[in-house]
Each structure stands twice: as C-alpha cells, then as structure tokens.
Amino acid sequence: MPKQGVIPDELTKPFWDAANEERLLIQNCSACNRLQHPPAPTCHQCGAGDNLEWKEMSGRGKIYNYGVVFDCPVRLLQEDQAFNVAVIMLDEDPGIQMYSHLPGTPVDEVPVGASVEVVFEATVNGQKVPEWRVVG
C-alpha cells in the first residue's frame, strides 16, 4: 500500500533515521525508565526533557486490537480500501502501541493476540516505516 511520504522533523528524526536502517527505536526517559510513543519533547511522567533518549526495541509484539477501514480520508490509500489497521503492543512494554496494516493478513481476519514482528516498508518518498507481520 502506497503510504504518504514522511518528512522527518527535529523531534522524530532519530525514529525515522533508524527506520531507514531497519531498526525500531522508541523514546525512553532514563530517569523514569519508561518508554513513550509517540515521542514528545518531555517525559509524560516526570515532565523533564533532559533525560529523554532513544532505545532500540526487539521488533516483537502482539496484536492488541484492530479495525477495518472502509472509508479512508487519506487520498493515497483510498484505492486499497478496505484494509486492516491493527494496534500492536510491544513485547518490551505492552503499554506502547504502534499501528500496522498487517501486510499478509487478509482483511478482517486479524488474529487478536497473535505474535508479530516488525518489517520495514518504503513510503512514496522512500522513507521507510515500521510495519508488522504475523509470525508463527
């Protein structure tokens, strides 16, 4: 599916640069030892910004939930509807979520709870983006 291109900004550049290297980085507050995603200028727990770092994840997770998009507002994706959009929970911290079109999984046949692993797909401007495939 031809996802929109991504123009990395200052806040998210490390995340997108790592994706281009096929690595999954998530923002972490070293003071709180707490991951957060989406990334933010400050830690949602302690409010400080000077302890934020980027931590590499294993790229493994589970499907927490999903919906099926039949009426997509994004022009580039409209030719591909209907499609799955699943919510992935990372194995390192189930409170951290990522979205996925679940490439390879038939529409509306999403195995909630199943294990998934990260893959990286190029968007229309070449920027790679984390996606997830069911494993096992």
Add this chain to the structure above:
Amino acid sequence: MTPQNPPASMYRTTEGLGLWEHRGQVAAVGVGHSPTARRWDGKPETSVGAWSILALRRAIEDAGVAPDQIDGLVLDPVTTTGAYWPDDKPIPMDVVNAFNPTSDPLDGIAKLSAEWILQNMPELTNIQFVMYGPRCMSHAIVVAAQAVGEGLTHTCLVLKSWHNFEGRYYQGGANAADAIDGTSAISRLWGTPASYGTALQFAEYCRKYGKTHDMMAPFIANSRRNGLMFPEGYWAQHRPEPLTAEDYLAARWIAKPANLFDNDIPIMISAAYLFTTPERAKDMKQKPVYILNHASSRATPRSLTPTLDEVEAETAKTGRKLYEGAGITAADLSFENMYDGFTLFHQFHLEGLGFRGIKFGEALDFYQTDISIEGPNPVSPSGGNIGSGRSRFWMHTDCIQQLQGRAGARQVTGVKPEVAVSGGPMPLGGNFTVWSATPD
C-alpha cells in the same frame, strides 16, 4: 477587547474538590439557534458569522434581556474539525465585505473571532469579559459557568458555531498531500477515519463483555426518533426520515465496527445560550436552569489510542467528579444527555455515570429496554449528534429545555425533569455539566 484563554484554575479536573463553590449560583436562561444546512451555499446571510449573530440575537430575545445588560461572551473561535478553506481557493470578498471584517478575511467564513462578533453586533455595548472555550460548546459552557460564578461576568452569552463547505469532511489538507511531517506520520500514515479510535474501543468492549454491534440498534433508532422531534435539528428540518434498526444494520462500514450511522453528519449550525446569576434571572423571560457543577477530563492515553481500561477508568472518574461537586448521586438523574458523536462511545459515558445503576459492560443490554422519552429511563432525549447533526451541543440545549419544560414533542414524560447531565466530547478529554430545575 482581547479574548483570553481560560486559566487552568477555571476547570474542575480532579476528585476531592468537594461541592462546587458556585453550586446553584449560575443559571441558563436564554437559548437561540440558527437554521441548519448540510453545507454553506456561499451567501453572506448563511455564513457561519451571520448564523452566529442570528443565534446570539435569538438567545438574547429568548431570555428577554436588553443587549446592553450583557457583559460577557464565551465562544469557540474554531468552527470546524474537518472542513478547511483550500489555500488556492479565492476568498469571496463580497461575503467578507458584507460585514465589518477583521484583519483575517476568513473570519466569519471559516473561523470566528470574538472581535468579529463584537464588530458585527453593535448592540453589545457593554461587553467587559471575553474568553475562548475551545473545541465545543461543552468547553464554552464550563468556562462561562465558572466565569459567572466567579463574578467575572454577570450576564454572559455562550456561543458555538460550525461551518461546513463543499467536499468531504477530513479529506483535504494533510490527508490529500503526498507527504506529511514526521510527528504526524507516526499516527496518521495508516489512513484511519475519525471514528477509528472509538471503533477500536468498542471492539475491545464487545470482546470483553460478549456484546455485539447489533445491540446498538435500539440506541440509534431512539436517537433519530428524538432528533426528529428537535425542530432546531438538521434531520428534522431537511430529511425527516426515521432510522430503523434494519437501516442501521444494513449501513456501510466506515471503520468496522463503526458504520455510517455510528458517525454524525457534518452540518452548518450555530447555537447560543445566555447565562446569568439567579438574582438577574428573576427578571428574565424564561425559567432559569441552574448549574450544580461542572467537571473536566484532561486525561491522555499512554500511547497512540486509548485502551478500554483507560476509557473506563476516566469515565468513572468523571462520574465521581460530577456527583461530588453537585452533591448528588446517580439516583438523582432524571435522564442523561452525554455526547454521542460517535455513537460507539455513548455507552462508556453512560456506564461511567452509573446511570440507573448500570455497571461496565451493561449499557448495551440497557439499550434493549425502554430508553424512550416516555419511559422511566430516558437515554439521550436530545437525540444528540446522531439525531440532529454534528453540533456537539444538542444535549445541552435539550437539558435546558427539558428542565424548563419547553422541549415540545421531545419533553420527557416518564420521569419528572429535575436533574440532568450533559457533556463531552470524548471519554478522555471532555467537559461536563450538571443541570437542575432548582438551585439546591
């Protein structure tokens, strides 16, 4: 006069605050609405600015107050969430110049500043207090209630307006672009419609409690029925069509499990209320409806989208805050008018309130019982956004009108209208109000 944004001290966001210090000392008296339209037809007299003036003047007339007695205005300057004026589209200067414009030519067309309103309502000669209540009427109401309670204004207009343009909602701007910024991309690359997050929560709810989407049908049919008895509403004015359970179940999916009728229809509309003190209300035309409390949710999800656990924790907290500050319990509610635009979260609000004693996971069973305005347990007697179009304020108008005894064909008959609650929009992030026919 430069409008202020409300300070955090105006909101009641935590438990343990006790009774609201201004409980029963703020009253809603006047109500005014513009007509509705699906989209703007390009004429000056139907612009969002013109209809805002109309709604304000109707609220003033309804309250029976002289315009020069009004000293406050609270409004939302943003008049859409998904219909934006295209950058390359010429601005209609005939519309701009039909009014007293501000420096922004789209003011009064695609947005609405307090400055624009005051420049175009010369009868408001005594405005001393202006504040913005962003996002929806629910927000403007709590700001205005707190302002009247604190004595910042004694007679205050509260305004919320919506424009809608040609084309489909949410499909312009970044959604039509070939690339988007990195921060937005983390949540928006997957192309989810607005109702997707609520659909997710509903899907988890159904799995957890063994419920089905079909069980929403009685709520939907009840909402449209009530909406068709709301003469100010879109469906009553333009498409007076009942919506049956069969219609609902046959509707196309938007973000399964949310279908077409789980989403509200974007419209043009403006509404205004007049708030004042109980002392001043005695001299006005309509019966005052007293505000017993207001409460706000400022919770945010841990990650991309709220989980069911997060939703249930926050709606329960909102219920506790509302009851604590109002000095009431769930048993005191005559009916409930929580937000519904998307339908699939209405049950979260209902369960958080513990309306009629229902607990988490029980609302869809409750929908299978008598939830009509004639019965003992009226649910959403306004019909909400589903019954009357996307305004986010039908539930507030209905609470005021029901407690004043002038809701017309929609008037509840199975219960005595004494205490009600309304508010929204979302379970995480909303503003809520307890209304009463008496000040104590």
